[in-house]
Amino acid sequence: SLSIGIVGLPNVGKSTLFNALTKNDVLAANYPFATIEPNVGVVGLPDERLDKLAEIFESQKIIPAPVSFVDIAGLVRGASKGQGRGNAFLANIRDASAICQVVRAFSDPNVVHVDGKVSPKDDIETINTELILADLQTLEKAIPRLDKEAKLKKDRAAVAAAAKAAAELLDGGTTLYAGAAKAGIEIELLHELHLLTSKPFLYVFNVDEEELANAEFLASLRDLVAPAEAVFMDAKIESELIDLPEDEARELLESIGQTEPGLNQLIRVGFRTLGLQTYLTAGPKEARAWTVPIGATAPEAAGVIHSDFQRGFIKAEIVGFGDLTTAGSMSAAKSAGKVRMEGKEYIMQDGDVVEFRFNV
Ligand code: GDP
Numbered sequence: 001s002l003s004i005g006i007v008g009l010p011n012v013g014k015s016t017l018f019n020a021l022t023k024n025d026v027l028a029a030n031y032p033f034a035t036i037e038p039n040v041g042v043v044g045l046p047d048e049r050l051d052k053l054a055e056i057f058e059s060q061k062i063i064p065a066p067v068s069f070v071d072i073a074g075l076v077r078g079a080s081k082g083q084g085r086g087n088a089f090l091a092n093i094r095d096a097s098a099i100c101q102v103v104r105a106f107s108d109p110n111v112v113h114v115d116g117k118v119s120p121k122d123d124i125e126t127i128n129t130e131l132i133l134a135d136l137q138t139l140e141k142a143i144p145r146l147d148k149e150a151k152l153k154k155d156r157a158a159v160a161a162a163a164k165a166a167a168e169l170l171d172g173g174t175t176l177y178a179g180a181a182k183a184g185i186e187i188e189l190l191h192e193l194h195l196l197t198s199k200p201f202l203y204v205f206n207v208d209e210e211e212l213a214n215a216e217f218l219a220s221l222r223d224l225v226a227p228a229e230a231v232f233m234d235a236k237i238e239s240e241l242i243d244l245p246e247d248e249a250r251e252l253l254e255s256i257g258q259t260e261p262g263l264n265q266l267i268r269v270g271f272r273t274l275g276l277q278t279y280l281t282a283g284p285k286e287a288r289a290w291t292v293p294i295g296a297t298a299p300e301a302a303g304v305i306h307s308d309f310q311r312g313f314i315k316a317e318i319v320g321f322g323d324l325t326t327a328g329s330m331s332a333a334k335s336a337g338k339v340r341m342e343g344k345e346y347i348m349q350d351g352d353v354v355e356f357r358f359n360v
Contacts, residue, residue: 002070004094004202004270009123010114012104013206013235018071019265020239039071039092045271045289046264049321049351053280053287056329065278067271070096090134090196098200098273100266101127105221107209107266120205121224130153132170138168138193162189170197177201178228179279200273201228204266209234213257229269230333233262277350280321281305298346302356306307312359316342321351 008014022041044064053061072092073090095101103120107285115122165185166176177289180187187198192336194283203225211217212232222230233257241249241261253261278289279301292301298318319339327333 002097002276003070003095004098004100004274005070005072005093006100006102007093007127008102009104009126011111012070012102012123012326014073014102015207016206016235017102017233017263018069019068019241020235021266023101023239023242037283039073041069041071042066043069043267046260047278047289049280050287050289051351052325053237053282053321055323056324057282057287058284059282059287061286063286063288065276065291067267069100069270072096074226079203093131093196094194098202098206098270099131099196100202100270102204102206102235105205105211106236107208119299120221124203124224128175128197129173132135132173132175135197136170136177138195139163139170142193143167158186159189159192162186163193163232166190176202194259194334200275201225202269202273203228203230204262205230205232206235209237209256229273231254231262231266231269233266238263262341277348279348279350279352279354281354292348294350296346296348297344298342298348298354298356299350301354301357305356308360309358311358313344314357314359316346317355317357318352320349321343321353324353326359 006014009041009345018039021043040072043066045067048063050062050064050075053059070092072089098317103123103298104118105120107118115126129279143160143163146156146163150160162185165183166180169176169179169183171184176185176190176195177197177200180198190198205218205219205221207218212234218230221232237252237256238261241252241263244252249261252258275294276291277294278291281288281290284359290301290304292304298316299310302313302316317339318341319333322332323336323338324330327336327338330339333339
């Protein structure tokens with residue numbers, strides 16, 4: 001399954017964040033792979049639509065879409081040269097589908113900063129530099145081989161050219177995710193090289209609670225990473241929120257000017273960064289969100305539930321979540337003409353409430 005790798009310099013709050021993320025995990029029973037590795041956490045995608053569906057269908061259970069986070073420890077300055085856990089770290093990060101960098105923006109003088117001062121900009125650069133150096137090593141090894149292949153096979157010439165263009169971009173200090181499109185590099189051609197900086201990035205800024213309401217400060221951090229997405233939270237507060245009863249947690253959030261935990265935002269933004277969306281199913285047993293890539297067809301979506309559903313796909317009975325809740329029930333939505341029959345070509349939309357018809 002697709003996972004988001006959490007990276008960052010030591011002492012920025014990665015463990016605090018990861019522990020808070022996984023502590024409120026109600027998914028372990030539904031997703032047994034969650035417990036395979038200690039550094040993997042599977043958390044539910046917060047989705048209020050499921051509560052609403054469970055109400056309408058009187059479902060006994062709610063099953064949110066799973067999102068996997070992997071705590072990738074060991075990124076330090078010099079990792080690309082084998083410092084710290086060097087290679088073990090690089091192997092772990094290669095498996096992640098997106099990279100979430102935790103950046104320290106909190107000022108607590110009791111927590112030592114590895115480089116002696118709190119500077120989000122410098123930290124982001126340090127991490128980017130390590131990832132860029134790792135990619136440059138990969139490319140330097142690959143380019144002579146690609147050049148040879150290009151002489152023998154025409155279609156390999158484009159790959160070799162893309163590899164060289166990528167190396168040039170990285171040499172200038174830009175990650176592939178940030179700069180490949182603008183530089184006209186077809187990143188898909190380089191897929192086989194598993195380049196780290198071609199993965200989608202998102203950023204978590206771990207800020208002091210007083211700063212969470214400081215729009216100007218947050219904007220200055222956002223500017224450091226745009227167009228990548230940024231999430232702001234106080235990891236320490238998040239880890240306290242997890243242990244509180246719901247009403248007290250809400251009070252604490254309100255006291256720092258927040259409407260929901262930063263973790264919820266992180267899970268949602270992470271999910272989106274992976275290029276995923278959900279469709280919904282509901283009945284008396286469960287209200288459930290299913291994950292599909294953006295652009296998936298109806299049969300592909302059916303296949304997420306069971307391969308038989310995809311093989312025997314006939315059609316999908318679909319109502320948009322908004323139309324369903326406006327009507328108040330499935331039968332009311334049908335009477336209002338809001339329930340559609342969609343065929344094999346239909347492209348799934350986020351929030352489609354679906355029932356599949358299939359041959360067995
Ligand atoms: P990691 O090395 O990146 O995994 O960092 P940790 O999560 O272990 O955090 C390092 C230290 O910073 C710990 O003592 C945490 O309690 C502290 N810490 C983490 N997040 C925050 C925060 O948001 N505010 C403050 N003041 N301290 C934090």
